[in-house]
Amino acid sequence: MLVFLFLVFAPLAASAARYWWLADDRGNWQTADRSSAGLLQPAAAHPDAMIRVFAARTVRWRGIFAVHSWIVVKEKNASAYTRYDYTAWGDPIRTNGFAPDGRWFGAGPETIVALEGERAEALIPKIRHVIETYKFRAYGDYSAWPGPNSNTFVQAALDSVPELRAVLPPTAIGKDFPYTGKWFGVSPSGTGVYASLAGFVGLKVGWIEGLEVNFFGAVLGVDFRRPALKLPGLGRFGMAAGV
16 A cells, blocks of 8 residues: 555656656746647648547646646647647637637647547547537536546547557546446447546556556556556656557
């Protein structure tokens, strides 16, 4: 138990040190940069259908622990991207509230999922259906911890397209919130199983997900397929998860 607690809290302490002493230079969140990070071409210059999932450190001290993730889609020959966020203010599901590849209040995004062409075109309707029918869409439904939050929302969309074999980073707190109401079952990729106690504690084992222990939102785990450690606060160390 002591070893487990060390493996949970030591990475969180290191992440806190990075935030406080290694210069979180994002400035005041109200005036922080939300412009494009240059990860996407203009939509008109890219005729193929496209799916992207981005994640960036969330606002202020919460960035020690977590990222905010969002979804971007574009149908074939569409002249614009559509970005979906799940936020704590107003109607939770926000459409095109920010630049598709914009910095999240000063934090640069990383690409979690990238898919283009015919496969993306076939999967976009599934993603849109989940967004349009998402259960937690009323004002006040958002809960930063343990969920449902932005990462719960994105995980629900990814669960609808298991063929993507996409895994959100261990810093995506809220991804393990049981939004379907089921506290155990088959893992999102269909290659394993999970158990979750209302998102507070849980266990997930699968070929795509690897081994993940959720301890009050902090995820500690190992990826065997693409060897890497998953550490609370710090994220993934090893091979990239694949996009």
